[in-house]
Amino acid sequence: xxxxxxxxxxxxxxxxxxxxxxxxxxxxxxxxxxxxxxxxxxxxxxxxxxxxxxxxxxxxxxxxxxxxxxxxxxxxxxxxxxxxxxxxxxxxxxxxxxxxxxxxxxxxxxxxxxxxxxxxxxxxxxxxxxxxxxxxxxxxxxxxxxxxxxxxxxxxxxxxxxxxxxxxxxxxxxxxxxxxxxxxxxxxxxxxxxxxxxxxxxxxxxxxxxxxxxxxxxxxxxxxxxxxxxxxxxxxxxxxxxxxxxxxxxxxxxxxxxxxxxxxxxxxxxxxxxxxxxxxxxxxxxxxxxxxxxxxxxxxxxxxxxxxxxxxxxxxxxxxxxxxxxxxxxxxxxxxxxxxxxxxxxxxxxxxxxxxxxx
Ligand SMILES: Nc1ncnc2c1ncn2[C@@H]1O[C@H](COP(=O)(O)OP(=O)(O)OP(=O)(O)O)[C@@H](O)[C@H]1O
Numbered sequence: 001x002x003x004x005x006x007x008x009x010x011x012x013x014x015x016x017x018x019x020x021x022x023x024x025x026x027x028x029x030x031x032x033x034x035x036x037x038x039x040x041x042x043x044x045x046x047x048x049x050x051x052x053x054x055x056x057x058x059x060x061x062x063x064x065x066x067x068x069x070x071x072x073x074x075x076x077x078x079x080x081x082x083x084x085x086x087x088x089x090x091x092x093x094x095x096x097x098x099x100x101x102x103x104x105x106x107x108x109x110x111x112x113x114x115x116x117x118x119x120x121x122x123x124x125x126x127x128x129x130x131x132x133x134x135x136x137x138x139x140x141x142x143x144x145x146x147x148x149x150x151x152x153x154x155x156x157x158x159x160x161x162x163x164x165x166x167x168x169x170x171x172x173x174x175x176x177x178x179x180x181x182x183x184x185x186x187x188x189x190x191x192x193x194x195x196x197x198x199x200x201x202x203x204x205x206x207x208x209x210x211x212x213x214x215x216x217x218x219x220x221x222x223x224x225x226x227x228x229x230x231x232x233x234x235x236x237x238x239x240x241x242x243x244x245x246x247x248x249x250x251x252x253x254x255x256x257x258x259x260x261x262x263x264x265x266x267x268x269x270x271x272x273x274x275x276x277x278x279x280x281x282x283x284x285x286x287x288x289x290x291x292x293x294x295x296x297x298x299x300x301x302x303x304x305x306x307x308x309x310x311x312x313x314x315x316x317x318x319x320x321x322x323x324x325x326x327x328x329x330x331x332x333x334x335x336x337x338x339x340x341x342x343x344x345x346x347x348x349x350x351x352x353x354x355x356x357x358x359x
Contacts, residue, residue, distance in 0.1 A: 098152030
C-alpha cells in the first residue's frame with residue numbers, strides 16, 4: 001500500500017515540527033527517515049500512524065484520503081522504542097493482544113487465535129518462548145515480540161520508531177538483517193525512524209534525510225553518498241573533511257569562486273612528502289580494518305582525517321611527525337548551499353591544488 005504525504009505541516013505550541021513535507025512511499029518499499037534529534041522524524045511517523053493530525057496537508061494511503069482517520073482505522077502496525085510490552089502477560093498473550101483489540105466482528109475465535117499467534121511467533125522465531133514473560137527475554141527478543149504484536153493486525157503499513165535504539169551493536173546488526181528479510185517476505189510498506197546513518201543505509205531502499213521539519217534529500221544510499229544535495233546532507237552522512245577552497249578558471253572554465261570541498265576520510269590519501277613541506281601527521285590510530293590518520297596542514301585550523309585500509313597501511317606505514325601531501329580520490333563541491341555539478345573531473349583529483357588556493 002503506497003503512502004502519499006502532501007504539504008504536511010505540524011506545530012506544537014512553541015515549535016514547528018513539520019514545515020511542509022511532500023513524500024511518496026511506494027507500495028512494498030522500505031523507507032528510512034534519517035536526521036538529527038528534533039528534526040521531526042517521530043512527528044512525521046506519528047502523523048502517518050494517525051496518532052497526530054497535521055495542521056495542514058493530506059495523508060493518503062493508496063490514493064485514499066486518511067487524514068482525518070485515527071490510528072485504529074488506518075490498520076497500521078507500529079513499534080515504538082518506548083512502546084513497552086505488557087510485563088504481566090506472556091509472550092503469547094502479548095501477541096494475542098494485537099488480535100483481541102480488534103473490533104468485535106474481526107476478532108478471531110480461540111482456535112484461530114492460537115493458530116495465528118503461533119504463526120506470528122514462528123515468523124519472529126520465538127515459538128519456544130511463548131510462555132515466557134518479557135522480563136525473561138533479551139532486549140532483541142523483546143523487540144521481536146513487539147514486532148509480532150504489531151504484525152498481528154495484518155497491517156499493510158509497518159511503522160518503526162528507532163526499533164533497535166536500545167540494543168547493543170551485535171544484536172542491532174542481526175535484527176536489521178532479520179527485519180529486512182521479514183519486510184521482503186510479508187510484502188508490507190515499511191517506514192522506520194533512525195538517527196543512525198549506517199542503519200538507514202543497510203536496511204532501507206530509500207532514505208529521506210530530514211532537517212528542521214523538512215526533507216533535505218530523498219534517494220538511495222548511493223545517490224545520497226555520491227550526489228548529496230546540500231552540505232547538511234554531506235555532513236550528516238558521517239565524518240567528512242570540509243575545506244574552504246577556491247577553484248580557478250584554468251581548471252574548470254568557471255572563474256575564481258569560493259567553494260567548499262567535502263572529502264570523506266576514506267577518499268583521502270596521505271602520500272609521504274618529497275620536499276620538506278606538507279601536512280604533519282599528528283596521530284595514527286589502528287581501528288582494525290582501517291587505520292585512522294590525522295594530519296595538520298599549516299594553513300588549516302583543524303587536522304585532515306584519512307582512513308587508510310589495513311593492507312595499504314601495512315605496505316606504507318606512516319608515523320607521527322611525518323610530512324605528507326594530502327590527495328583526494330573523490331570530492332564533492334558546493335558553492336554556498338548549491339552543489340557544483342560535475343566538477344569532480346574538471347577540478348582534478350589532487351586536493352593539494354585546492355589546499356594551495358585556500359584563503
Ligand atoms: N509534545 C511536544 N510538545 C512540544 N514540542 C514537541 C513535542 N514533541 C516534539 N516536540 C518538538 O518538535 C520537534 C520535532 O520533534 P520530533 O520528536 O518529531 O523529532 P525527532 O526527529 O523524532 O527527534 P529525536 O530523534 O530526538 O526523537 C522538536 O523540536 C521537538 O522539541
